[in-house]
Amino acid sequence: QIDDPLLAERMHDLEDLANRLLRIVSGQMGTAATMGLRQDTILVARNLGPAELLEYDRRRLKGVVLEEGSLTAHVTIIARAMDIPILGQVKNVRQTVRENDHLLLNVDDNALYVRPNESMEQEFEAQVELTQKKRAAYTDLRDREPVTRDGTRIDLKINAGLRDDVAMLKLTGADGIGLFRTEFQFLVAAAMPSRSGQLRLYRDVLSAAGDKPVIFRTVDIGGDKPLPYFQANDFKEENPAMGWRALRVGLERDALMKVQARALIEAAAGRKLNIMFPMIAEPWEFDEAKAVFEKQLKFLRDRKKQLPVSIRYGAMLEVPALAECLDLLAKRIDFLSIGTNDLTQFLFAADRSNPKLAERFDWLSPAILRFLRRVAKQADDLGIELSVCGEMGGRPLDALALLAIGFRRLSITPASVGPIKAMVRSIDLVEASAALDGILAEPPHDLRAVLTNWAEQQKVDLG
The missing domain is CATH 3.20.20.60 (Phosphoenolpyruvate-binding domains)
Known part of the structure; x- marks a missing residue:
């Protein structure tokens, strides 16, 4: 654990470099964006640039969770333009979430559920159903x-x-x-x-x-x-x-x-x-x-x-x-x-x-x-x-x-x-x-x- 924010920032850079090196030595030369997402995915990262976000397949990318980010950052604006739910300012999320973890993301309530149990999933599904009803009502307003x-x-x-x-x-x-x-x-x-x-x-x-x-x-x-x-x-x-x-x-x-x-x-x-x-x-x-x-x-x-x-x-x-x-x-x-x-x-x-x-x-x-x-x-x-x-x-x-x-x-x-x-x-x-x-x-x-x-x-x- 590093308390100094400047050193912590540099450690994030070293982690990113280490991850890239691991991909290279394991024969995985591309990133998740360039190689393509194989299933519906929620991306978890420290931060993300607009160009990086645009590299991902928007059909598979179902959400983005960032440790940093802000409401008016360009990556947030672009994510919303692409109708991709995005949640920022989630502290230590990369230490909490593991690769291939099951996640539920509710940006309306600023909530991320990591490895949810059955009752959480049921509650989430009820919220999704309510959201879908609202969207249907908005669709009726189209004309x-x-x-x-x-x-x-x-x-x-x-x-x-x-x-x-x-x-x-x-x-x-x-x-x-x-x-x-x-x-x-x-x-x-x-x-x-x-x-x-x-x-x-x-x-x-x-x-x-x-x-x-x-x-x-x-x-x-x-x-x-x-x-x-x-x-x-x-x-x-x-x-x-x-x-x-x-x-x-x-x-x-x-x-x-x-x-x-x-x-x-x-x-x-x-x-x-x-x-x-x-x-x-x-x-x-x-x-x-x-x-x-x-x-x-x-x-x-x-x-x-x-x-x-x-x-x-x-x-x-x-x-x-x-x-x-x-x-x-x-x-x-x-x-x-x-x-x-x-x-x-x-x-x-x-x-x-x-x-x-x-x-x-x-x-x-x-x-x-x-x-x-x-x-x-x-x-x-x-x-x-x-x-x-x-x-x-x-x-x-x-x-x-x-x-x-x-x-x-x-x-x-x-x-x-x-x-x-x-x-x-x-x-x-x-x-x-x-x-x-x-x-x-x-x-x-x-x-x-x-x-x-x-x-x-x-x-x-x-x-």
């Missing part, structure tokens, strides 16, 4: 409009990143794809995706979406999403989350962005194209990113290529500084989307990959809600089309708070569409807005508990 009791229509889109994700549009009845993470293609590839490969993916996605809009976010790499074949930096960053990542990399390595811009424009020939730039801190960054696309548009136009019917350019508000420039940005952008995952860590100066900070700050805090309410009001005054595409919008109580402070567009995981639609159809927005304004005027110590109590009294469907 119903997400309209509040007082008649406000809420726009519900889904987040996606893989070709197969687009099928969820029809299954959920969502209004479109509010965030297509183009970096997924880069994360699962062994080498830099070619322009033709990118073009095929984007064209397939647009064709599958039909007349529903798709918002493509330009490649967001770096930080906790490194590419093994692409070095964004010449040096090791002390704080990658606030470093050389996302659009900052794209503008410096403009060949990367030019290739993607051309692929997107060609893929959207004869269609409407929606482009969103991540990690914008100041308006000039948006201008430079848009210029890359406009230059490629001119290149294709001069060669008489078929072009998109129209191109809409948007920005992600993740860096708080951009909120102070909305008046300068309003005439430049066609839409704005708030990424609550990164925004939260920047507002609180809390690295979301740090396990000690993972549960320290709550989305339903006065600081975040007041900040978001101010942005929503200013965007409305400036006529900016505003949405939320972070994990916050996919949790019924948190989504209720977002609607109450002025948001009318949410982009969430496909699995969240049913619960969020049920919540939307059960609330009166006028009442919810008045209630939350009162709560934020004199915030209680536990805002989440107070809002939950109000929602239960109003019979709001929180799933």
Whole structure:
């Protein structure tokens, strides 16, 4: 047992190395991901990167349990996007669980049962049956409009990143794809995706979406999403989350962005194209990113290529500084989307990959809600089309708070569409807005508990 956290971290690295050496000397050259899972499996690990998770067969991977991890870590976001249950912050789980142990995972209750007895299995099966009934009820909502009791229509889109994700549009009845993470293609590839490969993916996605809009976010790499074949930096960053990542990399390595811009424009020939730039801190960054696309548009136009019917350019508000420039940005952008995952860590100066900070700050805090309410009001005054595409919008109580402070567009995981639609159809927005304004005027110590109590009294469907 090592108490020093730094030495403990190094011991984890040695364990990983030892496991790899054991596989090699035993003739097992690949990992579980590369060799394929032979049966339904729950993966137990200290931590996991987004690229590593994407290597696993999603048909066989039934759950992930991590000693570290956090609610807003990219691996958690990607797992939820793939509809894979994930549980983080499970201390010493690798010392408790043995290879081939029978496990029951209930992420709704933050519970992991190791080597369960018969009564535990029966109780778990009853919970699964109840969950299935809820899902069936949500499926019945697929063709119903997400309209509040007082008649406000809420726009519900889904987040996606893989070709197969687009099928969820029809299954959920969502209004479109509010965030297509183009970096997924880069994360699962062994080498830099070619322009033709990118073009095929984007064209397939647009064709599958039909007349529903798709918002493509330009490649967001770096930080906790490194590419093994692409070095964004010449040096090791002390704080990658606030470093050389996302659009900052794209503008410096403009060949990367030019290739993607051309692929997107060609893929959207004869269609409407929606482009969103991540990690914008100041308006000039948006201008430079848009210029890359406009230059490629001119290149294709001069060669008489078929072009998109129209191109809409948007920005992600993740860096708080951009909120102070909305008046300068309003005439430049066609839409704005708030990424609550990164925004939260920047507002609180809390690295979301740090396990000690993972549960320290709550989305339903006065600081975040007041900040978001101010942005929503200013965007409305400036006529900016505003949405939320972070994990916050996919949790019924948190989504209720977002609607109450002025948001009318949410982009969430496909699995969240049913619960969020049920919540939307059960609330009166006028009442919810008045209630939350009162709560934020004199915030209680536990805002989440107070809002939950109000929602239960109003019979709001929180799933």
